[in-house]
Amino acid sequence: MPRERGSRDFRRVFGHFGTGVTVITTADAEGPAGFACQAFAPLSLDPPLVLFCPRNGSETWRRIARTGFFCVNILASDQRDVSRLFGTPGADRFTAVEWSPAPSGAPVLAGALTWADCRLADVHPGGDHAIVTGAVTTLGRCRDIAPLLFHRSRYTTTAPASPYEPPEVVDTLLSWPRHTDWI
Secondary structure: OOHHHHHHHHHHHHOOOOEEOEEEEEEEOOEEEEEEEOOEEEEEOOOOEEEEOOEOOOHHHHHHHHHOEEEEEEOEOOOHHHHHHHOOOOOOHHHHOOEEEOOOOOEEEOOOOEEEEEEEEEEEEEOOEEEEEEEEEEEOOOOOOOEOEEEOOEEEOOOOOOOOOOOOHHHHHHHOOOHHHOO
């Protein structure tokens, strides 16, 4: 299969996998930096670890690797414009959004659904991206709003949860006592 066709088919197929939208941030002597990231996941409860996958040539990734810390800002359903801003190369991102420093100094974006301050733990090659793991050092409070999601090349969100229905098993995946049932 030609590479161009393979890339197009890859995007089409995995565009059907809905993802949350995050902005990964750091700060150094040059100031704050950040990028929109869909390739993010919680990785481990004990110890608390997360992972994200930046593009190898990313300037923000270079700065995160140098500082050794980052903040994962999980975007809320009302933050589509924030996602677009942080997904636009060369945009003057931090003059357009309010933010405050996490304990590490990495920016916590105003209005984020929640956030996790992290220390860089490990980096693995992953094709044209890196696979980065981070040790969670601080967790932020959660807003009472739906998350921003991306599915089939569009922003979307979840339907409101009924207060009369119990949580589904998948809602408790990370706290499920028999986690080996899932792995």
